[in-house]
Amino acid sequence: MLRPWPLEIQLDKKSDKAIYLQIADAIIEAIQTGKLVSGNALPGSRQLAELLKVNRNTVVEALDVLIAEGWLVTIDRKGTFVTESLSQIHHSTENKKEQNITIEEPKSFLVFDDGLPDSRLAPMNDLARAYRELFSRKSRWQIMGYSNELGNLDFRKSIAQMLNFKRGMSISHDQICITRGSQMAMYLASHCILKSGDFVLVENPGYKPAWEAFENAGATLLPVNVESDGLDIDQVEKYLRHKNIKAIYVTPHHQFPTTVTLSLKKRLKLIELSNQYNFTIIEDDYDNEFHFGQRPILPISSYSGLKNYIYIGTFSKIVAPALRIGYLASSNENIQKIGNHRKIIDVQGDNIMEEAILNLINEGKIKRHLKKANLVYKSKRDFFDSLLNQYLQHKIVFTKPEGGLAFWIVPKAEINVLEIFEKLKSQGIRIMSSDRFSFDETIKGFRLGYASLSEKQMEEGIKALSKLL
DSSP states (O other): OOOOOOOOOOOOTTSSSOHHHHHHHHHHHHHHTTSSOTTOBOOOHHHHHHHHTSOHHHHHHHHHHHHHTTSEEEETTTEEEEOHHHHHHHHHHHHHHHHTOOOOOOOOOEEEOSSOOOGGGSOHHHHHHHHHHHHHHSOHHHHHSOOOTTOOHHHHHHHHHHHHHHSOOOOOGGGEEEESSHHHHHHHHHHHHOOTTOEEEEEESOOHHHHHHHHHTTOEEEEEEEETTEEOHHHHHHHHHHSOEEEEEEOOSSOTTTOOOOOHHHHHHHHHHHHHHTOEEEEEOTTTTOBOSSSOOOOGGGOTTOOSEEEEEESTTTTOTTOOOEEEEEOHHHHHHHHHHHHHHOSOOOHHHHHHHHHHHHTTHHHHHHHHHHHHHHHHHHHHHHHHHHHSTTTEEEOOOSBSSEEEEEESSOOOHHHHHHHHHHTTEEEOOGGGSOSSSOOSOEEEEOTTSOHHHHHHHHHHHHHHO
């Protein structure tokens, strides 16, 4: 093992930048300048904390950021090291300068997704351990037998407790159904309350996979424009006066794709209209956990006066997108219908995975993961905001989001957004095509997810976009 790097980090405790980010940035600079090279071992967190005269937890946060962004890697029982591929970039750059040879670098490939979490932050080792332990501990008949179509009982009780204490709701475990991701929840909700010929209001721009679930159940969709404080309530009322509306689908916390929050005034009016016209509010709270303000806005479904609602949430963004665990909460009558329909297409969910996640919840690992992840994502959000101001300030309109894992930007100039999409794609940069969340005419705007990208990738992508706007 190579000897630890002799640290020379100057910390400014009066700076607005958090101490852990100052430490992380100093180590990144050392890697970029070649002071740290591939395979170098860093001191342990305790030793590093003593050298810098800071709390060990501060050092651990800095290392977590560097590991998540790919600068460092941990090896069990050995320590923390500089990632293998990074120093090669530095050395190859030096060699090209010395030889005065121009070598065309291969095009980078990066993706601005629709706001997916960074899977590298996920507590996958803890989840795998819990899953293995359950197989070892449970008897054969418990593993192989069928469980309740609504999901593991203790898991449903845990989710009910979470929704009641953290999201202001008042439900019991028998008002919850566990699903294989939020998309399955959308499908089950659609076939529970909709039939051919029903009308459903949807946000425009909005989430097309949900629209497809409603149309599959035979519904006709009617678009509602999204304003700076959420959907256009006046337009909702106009529809209600002329159509028999069965449901409305909303993403009120961080609207998809624009990230705006539905105002309190509009929330209360929507509840009033729902009760008056007897339509169901289908609320998709897809990223409630990622909020950087004082606290997340409480769901519409938490208001005691609301009569008809279906609330949808997911663990796929909490842990990892590949983990297909979602849930929905509604009235006992709706949940019974949903359970009956669930048995037709999928007798039960992944009972072992549900118990494994429950173990992580009970051990406090999910809570700690979310605390750590929110620190990382808040830092990335702030950096992304600085890039937009640096490279695109006079070319776009945007609002720094209080939560979620994506930005919504609208070009000031008249442009062909699909043409921009194709030009970026030819450069090895992918963004979501605007027609993926447009109801009819293509919406002029870009949803740019940042959570799964490194700072270098973010800057490269924004600089490329700036040249095209």
